[in-house]
Amino acid sequence: MKNYILKRIVQMIPVLILVSIFSFMIIHLAPGDPINMYIRPDMTEEEIQIIREDLGLDGTIVEQYVAWLKNVLRGNFGNSVITHQPVADQIFNKLPSTLLLMGTSFVLSIIIAIPLGLVSGMKKNKLVDQVISIFSYIGISIPSFWFALMLIIVFSLNLHWFPTNGMRTIGVESVLDVVWHLVLPSIVLSIDNIAVFTRYIRSNTITQLEEEYVLTAKSKGVPKKRIMTGHVLKNCLLPIITIAGMNLASLVTGSFIIESVFGWPGMGTLGMSAINSRDYPMIMGFTMLSCLILIVGNLIADLLYSVADPRIKQGVKR
Amino acid sequence: MNNILEVKNLQVSYHTYAGEVKAVRGVDFSVSEGETLAIVGESGCGKTVSAKAVMGLIQTPGVIKEGSEINYGGKNLVAQPESEWEKYRGGECAMIFQDALAALNPTLSVGKQIAENLIIHRNCNKREAMEKAVELLEKVGIPEADKRVKQYPHEFSGGMRQRVMIAIALACNPKIIIADEPTTALDVTIQAQILELLKELQKELKTSIILITHDLGVVADMADQIAVMYSGKIIEKGSGRDIFYHPRHPYTWSLLNAVPRLDGDRKKNLVSIEGTPPDLLLELKGCPFVERCAHCMNICTRQAPPTFTFENEHRATCWLHHEKVQGEYPFETGGALCVEKA
Structure with missing residues (x-):
């Protein structure tokens, strides 16, 4: 077991290096230049060159990459080209709020999707299943930004039940206040996940119910509910773990769109602005973390x- | 003797897109205490469906048709609600499946799977149930039971897995055990061990066994009563001795002829029964065996044969036994299959 984990960790190194090379190349290939934020039309070529050197943006891509890599190996992800703050600090400042939002919606989706999926699979093609399936399709098809805007219009602007944006009311330091701000964005984020998870669990339940061990359990006189919770659920866990593993990255990177719509001060907003201003060190830090x-x-x-x-x-x- | 289970006119149909498949077409049998009833027949003859019906395990699109009776403990179970079935299943009547690997839950330890029975039917708490599970594993001959009880099905060999299945079935001391081809997936030496185990346990616990098999060798060794099924009907039924020494239905004759013999001519091809059983979608007018029968008569194609009863409750459903049928009794058996114990 220990050896296995060690082997897997060693295998991570080449993956991380390859990802860093590719993402470094891609962001430098993209049009735009962070230097644009610093130059005024009346600057001379020399002045621009000085700023460029100052930011570490002179030299070829390879030179820049090697310089970046050296720093990273020393644990230094560099400073943001825009704010001049250390990249790592900024990321760790924003991380908790994203973890809160994404974690809430993830836990919410799993808790809701498991029973829905099980019931749906158990009552395959019955009315309950069809209702759940229709809602899943709607959940999968709805564009999340549109849904977010609709929720804001109805529940914030018309009914004034929930705030339109942000994570806390200025000057208020209470958990309840954060929860209040959390409601709408986590609903939007959960809807899509619930829909997808439910479909996965439903199809798995259907395959598992055809397995012979279900018949054995039945022949032991195990009631139907107990068969579902005691036998089928555990066998359905594998695909749930798979999607959960894939979703773990989004816990950290946050959602670019939903965080922007709700003005949630998290990683999504940070990544968004880094990309818009071609903040290379910031983008790299962000990419490496999510990888x-x-x-x-x-x-x-x-x-x-x-x-x-x-x-x-x-x-x-x- | 007292019959503990009586099945009368059992009919099971599957409603498919092609129409109603009548898998079991009016089957009667009964089992008394400590007795072994073997149901034999080829694939698709309805023997497993009958067994599942007795366990209440028929699933949609299958249905037990009205008029069927499964009488146990003074009640007709067919008419009972699901809760009554749940008490009966596992508690009064248990089933052993053919493929133990598929029939055991891969993600639960065998101990938990045995204990589940006791928790449901005997109100044991978890610890008592696990202790009992160890005892049961010992009883079915699994060494180091206290360690093995925590292991998972994939960590057992085929024969050991079937022993675990038997332990699960025995957990609540059921009155009846239905064994659906319990040895088919095992190699021959293990087969013998499992059958030996079943026989010993039966003697000790006075359990009745309904043994479903297509292996006449297995039957010869164990069965007190044999029912031969064909196309969803029992066409001949009698004591083991009667079926092996005085079979009365041409299908039984063919079955016995098809058993390879140790003392036979090795250069000769194995005997098989020509043709295929009839499509169960169709309404059968005459005898279902008519197309494959070497003794087919005119009446056989037109009218279903009645059941004739001979001495010792031996029954056969065949026109050959009608008083108007002349001629010699056409089957001679050497009787070598059933080894007599002196």
Whole structure:
């Protein structure tokens, strides 16, 4: 088990390096230049060159990459070209609020999707299933920014139940206030996840119910509900773990669109503005973090598989 | 003897797009305490469906048709609600499946799967149930039961898995065990061990066994009563001795002829029954075996044969036994299948 985890961690290194090379190349290939924020029309070529050197933007792409990599290996992700603040500091400032929003919506979606999916699969093609399926399709098809705007119009502007944007009311320091701000954005973020998860769990429930062990459980006189919770659910966990692992990255990167719509001060907004102003060190820091989390998320998912299904443990041991 | 289970006129149909498939067409049998009833027949003859019906495990699109009776403990179970079935299943009547690997839940330890029975039917708490599970594993001959109880099905060999299945079935001391081809997925030496185990446990616990199989060798060894099924009907039924030494239905004759013999000519091809069973979608007018029967008569194609009863409750559903049918009794059996124990 230990060896397996170690092996997986060593395997991460080349992946991270490749990702960094590609993303470094791509952002430098994109049109635009962070230098544009600093120059005035009346500046001379020399002055511009000085600023360029100052920001570390002179030299070829390779030189710049090597310089960046050296710094990163020392644990320094550089300073933002725009705000001159350290990249790492800024990211860790925004991280908690994103974790709060994405975590809430993720937990909410899992808690709601599991029973919906199980019921839907159990009552395949019955009325309940059809109702749940229709709502899933709607959830998957609705554009989230539109849905967010509709919620704001109805619940914030017309009914005044919830605030339109932000994470807290200025001058108010209470958990309740944060929760109040959290409601609308987490609903929007959950709707899509619930719809997708429900479909996954439904199709898995249907396959699992055809397995013979369900018949055995029935022949033991196990009531139907207990068959679902005691037998089928555990066998349905594998795909849930897979999607959860893939979703782990979004816990950290946040949602660019929804955070913008609700003015949530999180990673999404940060990433958005970094990309818009071609803030290279910031974009790289952001990319590397999400890449790392994605890989770690997959590792955790793989380890959880062996917890959910003991047959996989043997493979992990070897 | 007292019959503990009586099945009367059992009819099971599957409603498919092609129409109503009548898988079981009026089957009667009964089991008394400590007795083994074997139901034999080829694939698709309805033997497994009958067993599932007795367990209440028929799932849509299948239905047990009206007029069917499954009498247990003074009640006709067919008319009972699901809650009554749940008490009966596992508690009074348990089932052993053919493929133990598929039939066991891969994500639960075998101990938990055995304990579940006890928790549901005997109101045991978890600890008592796990202790009992260890005892049961010991009883079915699994060494180091206290360690094995925590292991998962994939960590057991095929024979051991089938023993676990038996332990699950035995957990609540059921009156009846239905074994659906319990040894088909196992190799021959393990088969013998499992059958031996079943016999021992039966003797000790006085359980009745309904044994579903297509293997006449297995039947010869265990069965007190044999029912031969064909196309959803029991066409011959009698004691093991009667079926092996005095079979009265041409289908039984063919089945017995098809059993390879140790003392036979090795150069000879194995005997098989020509043709295929009739499509169960169709309404059968005459005898279902008519197209494959070497002794087919005119009447067989036109009218379903009545059931004739011989001495010792031996019954056969065939026109050959009608008083108007002349001629010699056409089947001779060497009886080598059933080894007599002196």
